[in-house]
Amino acid sequence: MYSPSSKVVGIDLAGSEKRATGFCLLERNQARVLVLHTDEEILRAVHEGVRVAAIDAPLSLPRGRCCLRDDCSCAGKAHFRACDLELRRMGIKFFPITLGPMRQLTDRGIRLKDRLAGRGIEVFETYPGAAQDIWRIPRQKNPEGLKQALRRFKVGGNWHTPQVTKDELDALTCALVAAEYLRGKTRAIGDPEEGLMVLPYGDSRFKVRDSREETKE
């Protein structure tokens, strides 16, 4: 049940603690964005009372993989998850999970998910690029356009400044998906036993076909 006091966070996770992670705490219609680096900083910023964390990072491995290492016997078994293949069918661009830098991000994302889930927080994977495509607004490569377009959500807070970074705008996007999730306005794509990705509802252009139909192809 959605409660207007529900606190959510959006995390645009970097693959390494040396790089900037965009973070957004969204409570009611107020967002606080910031740039963080270490896992400990991120865990501290997720305040008491946060119900949901939406993370932009792969939080699961393709079926048949025990890791993303090249030197493991699981290498070459699978490069995509069911949710990745669904994204591709939707015409949404993304980086394959087995691509070099994505591996580190995946490992970090899964570790962070486990630690947040251990605190009783509901954690899911989302993809701000996909949410932005579904909402038909610019992606972060056009930060000014994205910032302008995000105003439609009527969220106040410190992101209305010229200094806001593209990572923070993606974190805000993740937090908006988390808020939509609490309102029942999202769908999950992929295979629940493998790993799901949560995305906002879009229009018919992005209607996801039933995955059982896909297997007949």
Ligand SMILES: [Zn+2]
């Ligand atoms: Zn392995």
